[in-house]
Amino acid sequence: MLKCREIVSNADQLLDQEMSRRQRLGMKMHLLMCRHCRRYVRQFSVLLRAVPFMHSEASDAEVSQVMEHIHKHDTRES
């Protein structure tokens, strides 16, 4: 039977869908019986899905700078 520590170590691979069927089954058996690990995996999954949005949006000034750079080079190359 897997220990809670192993569930946490292997949760990355579980959520990245990089586990064999046998490994997944071992995780599921433990998760059925352990509410702490169920909570960990559920919240960890929410966290990973939030990572792409952790960067704030660029400011108007940054966007303008990029667009000006593009159009300046476009003009040069056309």
Next chain:
Amino acid sequence: MDSDQLRRLKAGDQALFAETVRLHHRALIALAVPIVGRSEAEEVVQNAWFKAHQAIDRFEGRANIRTWLSRIVINEAKMQLRQRGRELLFSDWQSGEDAGDALAERFNGSGSWQSPPVQWETDTPESLLMRQDLADCLEQLLDGMPINQRTVLELRDSSGFSFEDICNELTLSASNARVLLHRARSQLFQLVDHYEETGQC
């Protein structure tokens, strides 16, 4: 990005392109900084946006647009290094303090939870980041994270690269990449869990 937005981008919709810049620019800067340094990251990403603008016709929409943009940034950053006669040496990226696995001390000697996770108030990615003070805590943590951990996290969880691609891009073994990613993610989890319990970073 849906198919209608992709069609508009390819048709040259500049307002939509500008919105795409707004959404992804800072993530791309965060990706370039570890490779070329903060002072050159801006220039690299500017050049990458120019190339993306020129090549948008060739973007088929099969990959996430951030993944596609990230590849352009990495190529541009590597080209910049070559032009400066420098190399990408991932083994040198040991800045920042590596405290090991942030969750290691939460288990007892037999491997069971000693200090289990608390119940978080939020259960969606959107609501997690709605709290500005938590978002600020996360930003602070990311800024102080060892560069190699941060880069693997950015490539995998923000840019959507596969493990194989990460290992190829950074000349890194799969086991090493997994350890770095796990440590980065554990720090994020530890921070959010602590915040949920105490209301502080």
